[in-house]
Amino acid sequence: MSTREVPGSGSLWRGLALVSLAGVVWGTIGPGAQVLHDRSGLGSLTVTAYRAVAAVAVLGLVVGLTGRLATVVRAARAEWGRVVVVGVLTAAFQALFFVAVALAGVCVVTVVCLGFAPVLLLAVDGVRDRRLPSGGRAVSVVVAVVGLLLVTFAGGAGENAPGPGPGILLALAAGAAYALSTDVAAPLSQDLDTLTITTATVGVAAAVLVPLGLVATAVRGDPFTTSDATSWWLIAYLGVFTLAIAYALLFTGLRTTPSGAAVVATLLEPVTAVLIAVLLLGEHLTAAGVVGSLLIVLAIAGIGRASEPPTPQ
Numbered sequence: 001m002s003t004r005e006v007p008g009s010g011s012l013w014r015g016l017a018l019v020s021l022a023g024v025v026w027g028t029i030g031p032g033a034q035v036l037h038d039r040s041g042l043g044s045l046t047v048t049a050y051r052a053v054a055a056v057a058v059l060g061l062v063v064g065l066t067g068r069l070a071t072v073v074r075a076a077r078a079e080w081g082r083v084v085v086v087g088v089l090t091a092a093f094q095a096l097f098f099v100a101v102a103l104a105g106v107c108v109v110t111v112v113c114l115g116f117a118p119v120l121l122l123a124v125d126g127v128r129d130r131r132l133p134s135g136g137r138a139v140s141v142v143v144a145v146v147g148l149l150l151v152t153f154a155g156g157a158g159e160n161a162p163g164p165g166p167g168i169l170l171a172l173a174a175g176a177a178y179a180l181s182t183d184v185a186a187p188l189s190q191d192l193d194t195l196t197i198t199t200a201t202v203g204v205a206a207a208v209l210v211p212l213g214l215v216a217t218a219v220r221g222d223p224f225t226t227s228d229a230t231s232w233w234l235i236a237y238l239g240v241f242t243l244a245i246a247y248a249l250l251f252t253g254l255r256t257t258p259s260g261a262a263v264v265a266t267l268l269e270p271v272t273a274v275l276i277a278v279l280l281l282g283e284h285l286t287a288a289g290v291v292g293s294l295l296i297v298l299a300i301a302g303i304g305r306a307s308e309p310p311t312p313q
Contacts, residue, residue, distance in 0.1 A: 091205040116179070190255060
């Protein structure tokens with residue numbers, strides 16, 4: 001099912017807005033996961049598996065209620081190769097990121113993972129186009145990464161990291177998986193509607209994450225369930241909003257937004273996480289955090305001006 005449209009500057013900014021909103025939603029993952037861990041004692045990969053189940057359940061319900069099951073299956077089968085690649089890369093990003101956080105701490109992993117993704121896409125686009133990226137885009141990426149550094153370390157966090165070396169390597173791998181999944185999903189979003197691409201790719205990701213979570217839970221001896229009702233509501237939120245809905249926003253935005261610009265736009269994730277910590281968890285935002293947040297917002301605006309909407313394939 002084609003969703004091609006004639007791109008323009010207005011659609012580019014709408015796409016950036018949707019991708020930025022996805023970043024804002026993703027910014028609630030860290031605080032939510034921390035509360036969930038404290039209340040339930042569930043392992044990170046266990047939570048990731050339950051998130052995937054919740055996301056697939058709500059997407060399947062929407063597909064069923066709209067009577068579009070046959071249409072979604074038919075459209076996804078037509079693009080099965082890229083659907084599988086995006087789904088597997090999405091699963092890899094989710095799993096690698098959570099394991100990296102456990103080894104190296106959320107601050108370091110956030111910087112390495114989210115900072116590496118736009119830089120990698122900048123290099124990939126340069127190789128693909130056989131020319132250096134535009135100066136405006138390169139400057140925007142640098143400004144975004146500097147802002148990310150300031151925001152992430154604004155609180156002067158000193159985390160106990162049991163395995164910083166392996167954690168950083170896994171964070172780099174997670175950043176690569178995130179960047180490449182976004183890059184592959186960009187042309188796919190031109191050919192599939194939002195419900196189809198989200199349901200199909202999240203379904204593939206769940207097929208990877210659920211058995212991985214079950215095996216990891218069994219091997220580590222972590223609990224499989226919790227008696228805390230609030231924890232299950234948090235798991236439902238993390239699955240429905242930060243996986244199903246956030247990726248739907250991302251894929252919709254990618255229809256009119258270059259993948260490199262989209263990855264920069266999602267850097268609103270750490271900004272949101274910091275604001276939640278300040279407003280709800282009693283933490284303080286330093287001057288460096290304010291400057292970093294402003295730099296990320298300016299970088300998103302700058303990369304929007306330096307980018308052109310993707311041409312429908």
